[in-house]
Amino acid sequence: MNKGVGILEPRSSIRSVVGYDARMTAVTAPSGRKVPRGRIDKRQAILDAAFTVFARRGYGQSCVQEIANEAGVAKPTVYNHLTDKETLFRHAIEAAADAVMAENLAVVERLREPGDDLRAALEDMAYRMLQVCCGERSRALRRLTYAQAADFPDLIETVQGRTAIRLGEALADRLARLSLSGRLRPGDPAQAAEQLLALLTGPMEMRSRLGTRKVSTAETRTVARAAVDTFLRAYEAAAPGRP
Amino acid sequence: MNKGVGILEPRSSIRSVVGYDARMTAVTAPSGRKVPRGRIDKRQAILDAAFTVFARRGYGQSCVQEIANEAGVAKPTVYNHLTDKETLFRHAIEAAADAVMAENLAVVERLREPGDDLRAALEDMAYRMLQVCCGERSRALRRLTYAQAADFPDLIETVQGRTAIRLGEALADRLARLSLSGRLRPGDPAQAAEQLLALLTGPMEMRSRLGTRKVSTAETRTVARAAVDTFLRAYEAAAPGRP
DNA sequence: ATTAATTTGAACTCACGAGTTCACCAACGG
DNA sequence: CCGTTGGTGAACTCGTGAGTTCAAATTAAT
Known part of the structure; x- marks a missing residue:
């Protein structure tokens, strides 16, 4: 059936000149790989x-x-x-999800040493987390998974599992410790984490118009402060040190 | 250039038989139209x-x-x-947005007569709103706008304007009244509305895996209750009637 | 240098979908 | 009864993009 397949008369090798530039940069960039492949x-x-x-x-x-x-x-x-194009998509998405997650986890880990000003520590974490969530990669990831939810329903499960759910768990861990040390009132830490995250991402998503509009630093700070304020009103331990 | 265009030799009119059924059903279905067009x-x-x-x-x-x-x-x-296909899309989306919005506004309006149990009234509204937001139309609308945010950025603006923003304003109106009558503490009603909505939709979106998983009625109730609980802790007027 | 693994560009197949054209037709208004 | 209007199926053009093929070029390792 293939009759006109081999119509590749030996062309001049002009292409190689420019074509290989890109490859070269790819070679030198990632420094010394040990992979001998x-x-x-x-x-x-x-x-x-x-x-x-x-x-x-x-x-x-x-x-x-x-x-x-x-x-x-x-x-x-x-x-x-x-x-496949599909395989390509899945791997690219999963890699991005892991990268975003790493950033977020790093932010949450900072709550391990909250210092003596709990409010300040929470606000700091909140602000940094909003910065991550508004980053290009994070927004693109959200958009892509949302968009393809119908076509690759299992992918959404994977991504959520590696990002939102793990993030919620990590934050719940920190909040649980804070409860235990009497700085937050006792209660379900998972719910507290879920709600704090909602108070952060919800208003942010609203103001950025699902990521199509840039949100100023000042506005981001406002959102973070408002979220933490409401969160503390609801979750702070009943009677602080001095009345 | 079109040489093979008119190659439609008069075929038998078999097609009309089945083809017009559909139109007929469309005629009879919507009962009596008064439009004489x-x-x-x-x-x-x-x-x-x-x-x-x-x-x-x-x-x-x-x-x-x-x-x-x-x-x-x-x-x-x-x-x-x-x-166009694009025109088709825009009109379909806008129509759906209006429909979803009407449902949501109706729910918020119920807060006009909150009765004497504020918590119960809020929980009721919250639960109904979650039902609307998890409905097929609402979820599809969110998914589609999110997905096409890059291609039709203005459309997202329109949809958000007709749904989320109007909803926030409507809820803020109700909350403002509740502040004025001393049942909520004074403060920015817009922020209160924004946060209450976040407390509702955020956890819900989480549990439904962006709409790919069904959430039980009981779980929905739990989310609504938790959201209202946190909201009231943060926004209820300082000293209620009886201590 | 020789060899084996990869990469490359270009041309190719194939399927699909947007948008159009046209001959024909059912119902409605006059 | 007849012309107008809006609708219809089928076949068409045209562009695009996934995935493949192949000879030639390039490189890593021996």
């Missing part, structure tokens, strides 16, 4: 590029060619590493 | 069908043919009423 890890470059492009255009409107260009790689190479 | 309002049927299909498949994956089928109408008829 054939070439350098194009795979990572492809995944990064994939997320970038998906974030820019959405899943349906992204074409593999553009991802290849973004990665400085030929299209067949993409298919060589990741079989 | 040419035919029946196919337009509305098309918009309804469009939202149904978009909700089912997402924007990119929906094809106009399927919308036409869903509406019981021919494809050219669709293009006759709505010029």
Whole structure:
């Protein structure tokens, strides 16, 4: 059936000149890899590029060619590493989810040493968390998973499990300790965490118009302060040190 | 250039038999229309069908043919009423937004006569609102706008303006009255409304996994109760009637 | 240097969907 | 009864993008 397949008369090798620039940068950038496998890890470059492009255009409107260009790689190479467009999407999303999660967890961990001004510590954490959640990667991740919820319902489960749920658990851990040490009133720490997160992300999502509008630093601070204020009114231990 | 255009040799008119059934049902279904205009309002049927299909498949994956089928109408008829696929989308979304909003406003209005048990009134409103927000239409609307935020940024503005923002304002109105009558502590009613809504939708969105999992009635009630509880702890007037 | 694994560009297949055209037709208004 | 109006199915154009193929080029390891 393939009669006109091999119509590739030997072309001049002009292409190689520019085409390999990109690869070279990919080589030098990630410093010294120990992996002795054939070439350098194009795979990572492809995944990064994939997320970038998906974030820019959405899943349906992204074409593999553009991802290849973004990665400085030929299209067949993409298919060589990741079989499908779908596979590409899943791996890119999961990688992004892990990255976002790491940032968030780092922020929550700061509550381990709250200092003696609990309100200040919470406000600090709140503000930093809002910064992460409004970052480009985080917003794109949310948008993409939301958008493809219908097509890849299992993916949403994975992403939620690696981000929102783990974040809630981590925060619940910190709040539980604070209850135990008498700085928050006793109660369900999971619920407290859930509600504090809601008080942060809800108003933020509202003001950023689902991420389409930039929110000023001052406004972000206001949201963080308001959230913590309401949270403490509801959850602070009954009688502080001095009345 | 069109040489093979008119290759429609007069076929037998078999098609008309089944093809017109759909139109007929469309005629008889909506009972007695008073509109004397040419035919029946196919337009509305098309918009309804469009939202149904978009909700089912997402924007990119929906094809106009399927919308036409869903509406019981021919494809050219669709293009006759709505010029574009994009136009189709916008009108369908806006119609859905208005419908969802009407439901939500009706719920908030119930706070006009709160009765003497404020907590019960708030819980009732909260529960009803969660039911609306978890309804198929509401979830689909959220998913679609979120997904297409990049392609139609102005649409998101419109939808938010007609739903979330108006809802916040309406709720703020009610809360302001409650402050004025001394049942809530004085303060910014807009912020109170924003936070109450966040306390409701945030945890709900979490538990429903962005709408991919069904949330039981009991769990919904729990979320509503928890939200109102926290809200009242933070916003109830300092000293109630009897200590 | 030779070899084996990869990468590359370009051209190709294939499927699908937006939007259009056209000949025909059912109902309505006059 | 007849023309107008809006609707209809089917076939068409046209663009786009997923995934594949292949010869040639490039590189890592031996």
